[in-house]
Amino acid sequence: xxxxxxxxxxxxxxxxxxxxxxxxxxxxxxxxxxxxxxxxxxxxxxxxxxxxxxxxxxxxxxxxxxxxxxxxxxxxxxxxxxxxxxxxxxxxxxxxxxxxxxxxxxxxxxxxxxxxxxxxxxxxxxxxxxxxxxxxxxxxxxxxxxxxxxxxx
Numbered sequence: 001x002x003x004x005x006x007x008x009x010x011x012x013x014x015x016x017x018x019x020x021x022x023x024x025x026x027x028x029x030x031x032x033x034x035x036x037x038x039x040x041x042x043x044x045x046x047x048x049x050x051x052x053x054x055x056x057x058x059x060x061x062x063x064x065x066x067x068x069x070x071x072x073x074x075x076x077x078x079x080x081x082x083x084x085x086x087x088x089x090x091x092x093x094x095x096x097x098x099x100x101x102x103x104x105x106x107x108x109x110x111x112x113x114x115x116x117x118x119x120x121x122x123x124x125x126x127x128x129x130x131x132x133x134x135x136x137x138x139x140x141x142x143x144x145x146x147x148x149x150x151x152x153x
Contacts, residue, residue, distance in 0.1 A: 008148035010071040013107045013125065014096045015149055020062035020110065020122045022055030027121040028063060029055040036064030038120045042113035046143050064120045066145040067112045073103025074127035105129065112143060 011019065022029045029035060030053055037047045042064075050060040099107065105127035111120035128144065 008150040010069060010106075010146055011149035012096075013070045013072040013099060013109065016068065016070045016109050017122055019057060019059055019149075020055065022057045022059065022062070024056060027123065029122075032063075032117055032120060036061070036111070036120050037113045038064045038111065039114055039116050044113070046113050061110075063110050063122065064115070065113055066110075066143040067108040067126070068110045069144060069146040070107045070109055072099030072107045073101070074105045074107045074125075075100045075103065108144065 020029075032038065033041055034053050035055070036052060046065055049065070052061065052064075054060045055062055108126045108128060109124070110122075111124060
């Protein structure tokens with residue numbers, strides 16, 4: 001699928017996470033049921049935008065409802081040398097990390113209406129896969145969307 005934003009672009013993964021945090025350092029910017037549609041409250045479907053509380057920047061639905069595509073190509077983060085083995089544990093910490101210059105799948109962020117509560121958090125990242133053997137999520141049962149970002153003059 002291809003699309004064109006004449007006046008904007010997809011956010012980078014780092015921009016998406018910064019925008020989703022809305023000045024918060026926690027896993028979520030509020031109580032999950034008040035800010036996101038997820039498996040526990042979605043009635044197995046997507047919902048109209050802005051029916052839950054916005055984050056600190058006034059942005060709605062940064063978590064849950066639909067996974068959001070970002071501009072970065074997917075690659076696993078390096079495994080922390082002295083921490084728990086986890087694909088989403090960057091080592092060392094970097095500011096505004098850049099994804100690889102090419103790839104097979106774009107990064108998805110934010111979780112969806114079909115995710116368990118533990119997976120609907122700002123730090124979770126994933127990617128669309130082409131077969132069930134490529135990952136543990138069944139993306140045929142998800143909705144994937146995007147939001148545009150722009151550069152300030």
